[in-house]
Amino acid sequence: MANKAMILVETLSIHYQVEPKYFRALAAEGIIEIHQFEQADYIDEDKIRHLERILRLQKDLNLDIDSVDIIFTLLNRIEGLNAELNSLRNKIEFYEGE
């Protein structure tokens, strides 16, 4: 806690207008992590962007938590493939110049 910026779940709950139990449900599914200090729940500041993506996907596409989890798994795979693609593109550029 000392070195990591954390945001109180209650603060997020007020801002996003969702019940605190929503965050606990996400944590129970292993989609986010909740840290407890002095009987209060916190979320890592670094994970806020991820949380906002979950909220947007749920609101805009009417998805349940499982579907959002599947989407993130696939997005992570796409990210890995894009990194590989970039590396291969650099290689192609290397051989094309020969």
Added chain:
Amino acid sequence: MDFIDYYKVLGVEKQATEKEIKQAFRKLARKHHPDLNPDDKAAEKKFKEINEANEVLSNTENRKKYDKYGKDWQHAEQFEQNQAQQRSRSSNQQDFGAGGQGDPDFSDFFESMFGGARGTSGRTRQNMQFKGQDFQAQLELNLTEVYHANSQVLTVNGQKIRLTIPAGIENGQVIKIAGKGEKGANGGPSGDLYIKFIIVNTGKFKRDGNNLYATVDLDLYTAVLGGDITTDTFDGKVKLKVLPGTQNDTKVKLKGKGFPVYKSKSDYGDLILSFRIKIPSKLREDEVKLFQELKNLNENGK
């Protein structure tokens, strides 16, 4: 400013029910949602269009106003005044507050008719943002500039950012500068700045990861007899021993003379040199004679 046909954007009839509008929006959103299409500007633009259409058509009051004044949006102001008068007579008026700042998620047409996010009801996408918006930037550098750690001062959205780019960064690599994006809402954390690096290489050294490649011209006599040559590396010249009988396209590896390994202070890749043997094309008469002698010595070149 052009009129926007929101029904056309969502691909529904003017008489579409609330349910049909919602369905049409969700169908298009599944395809173009920016969170499902990262770094896709076209998808982002399309999603903004369908989101705006949905904000208008899924809200009874907005839809009514749009249907009545849509094509004649300049007169919407008068409509607003009438509405305001009606509202002042009723109690418990909901105040959408906020506003004031222009909302880049909406078109000018929408802003003009509905006044940005204020005009929308309930939870807008703005409420979904506690952490500030991330900024994306692109920085073009020459390969020579990323051979050493490089200090740069960037101005992103009016904000001066000093950063040290570690040596060895790759073409297309993205680095994140935490907290240098837009300020958060309601005390939320600031967004991040993502910088994509475009590394331009016009020099004679080609790069593949941490290794560098180059071709070295070698005269026929040194290739046959061997000898010492001086050749360029990325950061200076080196003396190199050429073995007698070196063939065309022979490769030599100079360990540690390649590109610096990203975020590793003392590790370097290798430099791989390929010899290209230059055959003399214009021979003097005495040279022709000597080559002829050599040929004869070797049983007609066999």
